Amino acid sequence: MAKITWEDESKLLLGQFIEYAALEYGKSTALRWAKEVQSFENRVKSFPEAYPPEELLLGRSPLFRRRHLMNRRFKIIYYYDRAEDVVHVVDIWDTKRNPSALIRRVK
DSSP states (O other), rough: OEEEEOOOHHHHHHHHHHHHHHHHHHHHHHHHHHHHHHHOOOHHHOOOTOOOOOOGGOOOOOOEEEEEEETTTTTEEEETTTTTTEEEEEEETTTTTOOEEEEEHOO
8 A cells, every 4th residue: 555645835725725615615515525535545545646647737747637626626636656665645636737847836
């Protein structure tokens, strides 16, 4: 089973998005979003390469993958380090933002 590590920035963003969901849409929506994240974690622990590559980051190394969340409003951006058996979550992306900003943010 792969280990999952969250970059500090991605952890912070996740907390902000879930807090926003609770304020704007209610506690049950925020809880559902948190469950989606938990579902992502459970799946990539067993199948780290389960999700497709992120089209905006093709050609970069390592191969970045994405998992849509919350009705395709957000993407979890991650890569899998096979040698270490670690999934690195590097960003949570609001799909309403300019795609070129994602390209600049993910290093």
